Amino acid sequence: MTVRVQAAPFDYGAECARFAAGVAGAGAVVTFAGVVRDNDAGTLKRMVIEHYPAMTEKALTAIVGQARARWPLCDCLIIHRYGALVPGEMIMMVATAARHRAAAFGAAEFLMDYLKSRAPFWKREITSDGGAAWVESRSEDEGALRRWN
Amino acid sequence: MTVRVQAAPFDYGAECARFAAGVAGAGAVVTFAGVVRDNDAGTLKRMVIEHYPAMTEKALTAIVGQARARWPLCDCLIIHRYGALVPGEMIMMVATAARHRAAAFGAAEFLMDYLKSRAPFWKREITSDGGAAWVESRSEDEGALRRWN
Amino acid sequence: MLDVLYFAWVRERIGLPGERVETGAATVRALVAELSATDARHAAAFADISALRVAVDQELTDFDAPLAGAREVAFFPPMTGG
Amino acid sequence: MLDVLYFAWVRERIGLPGERVETGAATVRALVAELSATDARHAAAFADISALRVAVDQELTDFDAPLAGAREVAFFPPMTGG
Numbered sequence: 001m002t003v004r005v006q007a008a009p010f011d012y013g014a015e016c017a018r019f020a021a022g023v024a025g026a027g028a029v030v031t032f033a034g035v036v037r038d039n040d041a042g043t044l045k046r047m048v049i050e051h052y053p054a055m056t057e058k059a060l061t062a063i064v065g066q067a068r069a070r071w072p073l074c075d076c077l078i079i080h081r082y083g084a085l086v087p088g089e090m091i092m093m094v095a096t097a098a099r100h101r102a103a104a105f106g107a108a109e110f111l112m113d114y115l116k117s118r119a120p121f122w123k124r125e126i127t128s129d130g131g132a133a134w135v136e137s138r139s140e141d142e143g144a145l146r147r148w149n
Numbered sequence: 150m151t152v153r154v155q156a157a158p159f160d161y162g163a164e165c166a167r168f169a170a171g172v173a174g175a176g177a178v179v180t181f182a183g184v185v186r187d188n189d190a191g192t193l194k195r196m197v198i199e200h201y202p203a204m205t206e207k208a209l210t211a212i213v214g215q216a217r218a219r220w221p222l223c224d225c226l227i228i229h230r231y232g233a234l235v236p237g238e239m240i241m242m243v244a245t246a247a248r249h250r251a252a253a254f255g256a257a258e259f260l261m262d263y264l265k266s267r268a269p270f271w272k273r274e275i276t277s278d279g280g281a282a283w284v285e286s287r288s289e290d291e292g293a294l295r296r297w298n
Numbered sequence: 299m300l301d302v303l304y305f306a307w308v309r310e311r312i313g314l315p316g317e318r319v320e321t322g323a324a325t326v327r328a329l330v331a332e333l334s335a336t337d338a339r340h341a342a343a344f345a346d347i348s349a350l351r352v353a354v355d356q357e358l359t360d361f362d363a364p365l366a367g368a369r370e371v372a373f374f375p376p377m378t379g380g
Numbered sequence: 381m382l383d384v385l386y387f388a389w390v391r392e393r394i395g396l397p398g399e400r401v402e403t404g405a406a407t408v409r410a411l412v413a414e415l416s417a418t419d420a421r422h423a424a425a426f427a428d429i430s431a432l433r434v435a436v437d438q439e440l441t442d443f444d445a446p447l448a449g450a451r452e453v454a455f456f457p458p459m460t461g462g
């Protein structure tokens with residue numbers, strides 16, 4: 001079980017390969033990667049992610065603990081970046097491994113739903129015209145959490 | 150949209166990286182990989198996958214078409230092997246990319262549910278004591294399909 | 299003339315990967331009845347069709363599917379891909 | 381003494397990443413009332429607490445949470461991770 005919070009980019013393909021190579025007994029490996037998407041106008045210059053350092057790893061580790069209590073996981077991984085990113089860059093990834101696919105998919109979706117609304121990250125979008133705006137939380141994201149209760 | 154059916158192993162990390170690098174406009178990338186799992190007794194020598202060549206790509210392409218009709222996907226990929234594999238080797242992978250995570254997860258799970266029960270592959274397990282048995286379909290897999298109706 | 303293909307344990311039980319048959323069967327079910335009458339191996343393979351799946355011209359279908367114009371029929375157990 | 385931290389637009393609106401406050405507030409809600417009385421910037425940031433989230437000692441909680449023994453309280457908008 002690995003949780004990493006970092007400013008530096010990560011090598012998605014290498015992380016996927018390393019994760020899959022390290023799980024013994026798993027029949028199913030699921031990964032999710034979140035990518036900075038340009039805005040509809042095509043004017044996103046960069047996304048800046050702020051976080052609450054003293055809380056972040058603690059929150060992510062707690063989320064992983066909840067996932068492990070719900071599903072029999074062979075392993076799981078969360079990598080989340082902070083700082084300035086440009087469109088196309090990966091913000092974060094999760095990976096889960098389990099004997100069967102239902103657990104691997106369930107845990108990956110659960111981790112994502114919790115990361116979206118319960119991990120202390122805030123995104124700010126800077127556009128090429130100099131504008132800057134905090135990304136608002138989406139009501140769907142809050143709704144997505146309810147399915148796990 | 151890519152469908153590949155092959156006897157040769159594939160490089161999972163490289164496929165993940167290439168897939169993610171090739172999708173424009175996606176905010177979410179999901180991958181699933183299926184791995185040959187040893188049996189409970191630890192005696193699995195190899196898994197041999199038979200398929201129906203004239204039908205396989207046709208069936209997989211049809212499954213991809215159904216996924217695209219249901220979810221707005223930026224891209225998707227299926228790689229499925231046939232022939233002899235040993236425990237720990239990857240049998241197959243799917244990857245999906247979409248603007249939002251719900252579509253990427255939904256499509257990946259849908260593709261997996263259809264691949265499990267509707268793509269013409271049959272698995273045979275050879276154990277170290279010389280035994281050989283066809284893997285039986287699981288009733289959960291048939292049940293999993295029903296959620297998409 | 300119809301190409302009839304067998305996969306997995308259906309292939310093993312019949313002892314052939316496939317055969318070319320001359321048939322006037324109107325449906326898959328009628329074809330199964332004809333094939334079952336061939337010999338004990340075919341009879342054993344088709345004893346319980348609820349354990350079988352069928353594709354006509356590489357499309358999954360059911361045992362009541364018509365065979366008019368069909369060129370290839372395949373019988374196999376439930377699939378175990380993924 | 382309590383460390384009070386601000387993130388995202390709460391930090392911008394107050395104009396500080398955090399401050400050390402001397403308080404006898406028994407709950408988060410009472411602390412918010414004290415902080416709001418500081419100046420116009422604090423009052424603006426805390427005008428609508430339904431738009432805010434709070435963590436006490438790095439654990440998400442609600443505005444009725446007690447502050448006895450707490451060392452750090454953080455205020456921020458709904459999180460947008462992932």
